[in-house]
Amino acid sequence: MQVVVFGAGSLGSLIGGLLADEHDVTLVGREPHVGAVRERGLEITGEIETTTRPDAATTVPGSAELAIVTVKSYDTAEAARALWAADPDVVLSLQNGLGNEETLAGTLNGTVLAGTCTYGARLVEPGVVECTGVGTVTLGSRSGGRSDAAERTGSAFERGGIDTTVATDMPRRLWEKLAINAGINAITALARVENGALRDGPASEIAARAAREVARVARASGIDLADERAVSALEGVVETTAPNRSSMYQDLVAERRTEIDAINGAVIERASVPVPVNETLTGLVRAWERERNVR
Numbered sequence: 001m002q003v004v005v006f007g008a009g010s011l012g013s014l015i016g017g018l019l020a021d022e023h024d025v026t027l028v029g030r031e032p033h034v035g036a037v038r039e040r041g042l043e044i045t046g047e048i049e050t051t052t053r054p055d056a057a058t059t060v061p062g063s064a065e066l067a068i069v070t071v072k073s074y075d076t077a078e079a080a081r082a083l084w085a086a087d088p089d090v091v092l093s094l095q096n097g098l099g100n101e102e103t104l105a106g107t108l109n110g111t112v113l114a115g116t117c118t119y120g121a122r123l124v125e126p127g128v129v130e131c132t133g134v135g136t137v138t139l140g141s142r143s144g145g146r147s148d149a150a151e152r153t154g155s156a157f158e159r160g161g162i163d164t165t166v167a168t169d170m171p172r173r174l175w176e177k178l179a180i181n182a183g184i185n186a187i188t189a190l191a192r193v194e195n196g197a198l199r200d201g202p203a204s205e206i207a208a209r210a211a212r213e214v215a216r217v218a219r220a221s222g223i224d225l226a227d228e229r230a231v232s233a234l235e236g237v238v239e240t241t242a243p244n245r246s247s248m249y250q251d252l253v254a255e256r257r258t259e260i261d262a263i264n265g266a267v268i269e270r271a272s273v274p275v276p277v278n279e280t281l282t283g284l285v286r287a288w289e290r291e292r293n294v295r
């Protein structure tokens with residue numbers, strides 16, 4: 001299958017690198033990373049050790065049957081415009097936050113699928129990605145139900161050695177993932193601690209409250225997500241990613257814009273019930289972004 005990974009940073013490069021043994025993969029990312037991959041291949045270290053050679057590594061996408069979008073949520077509209085000429089049959093969003101699939105579907109003609117991914121990845125240097133946790137991918141129709149495009153994409157991922165579930169309840173799963181990110185990302189970034197610091201103590205209670213607020217907003221939007229399920233999903237990810245720095249913590253250290261708008265900010269936007277913890281976390285991270293001029 002002809003696959004374009006749009007947003008070949010850490011996670012995109014890892015997924016694209018794993019698929020490259022089986023599929024014709026183009027990594028689309030930034031220099032100097034894509035240049036290093038062109039010259040020496042992509043080196044994967046950590047929990048998976050291999051060097052793969054994607055067919056191409058570039059800054060502009062060519063044509064594709066499947067486009068996997070892994071850019072930051074605030075770059076989704078630009079990704080959709082850049083992928084327009086590639087005209088992919090299927091577009092899979094593996095991104096944080098809510099609303100990415102709608103943004104992609106607003107511009108692209110192909111079938112847009114929703115996905116979540118629990119792999120951990122870190123860009124060590126141009127051309128080298130560390131796998132900090134072997135995970136799984138879950139994907140399916142963005143509105144729920146069966147989808148032939150999702151079945152085909154799931155098989156392509158499985159052939160590439162990625163443990164993949166094709167789900168018929170992606171809307172609920174996206175809200176569950178939102179509860180996890182709303183609980184972990186802003187708190188670990190503001191406190192500058194690894195995810196495992198949320199196992200117990202006061203920070204773990206704040207994280208659980210943020211996740212419960214997300215579950216309440218989800219239910220008010222017609223999604224069946226119980227408080228207990230949101231909190232136990234959060235606790236599970238805190239445990240499995242304990243040594244990792246969340247993506248928002250990495251963004252703060254690198255003085256980059258964060259995904260606060262698509263995570264805790266998206267909860268506030270959709271809330272018809274009070275969400276004071278999400279409001280506080282959003283306010284603090286936005287204040288940091290304004291102060292650093294990255295908003």
Ligand code: KPL
Pocket residue numbers: 096180181184185195237241244245246247248
């Ligand atoms: O998705 C993540 C992120 O860091 O953005 C989690 C699940 C919190 C893992 O760190």
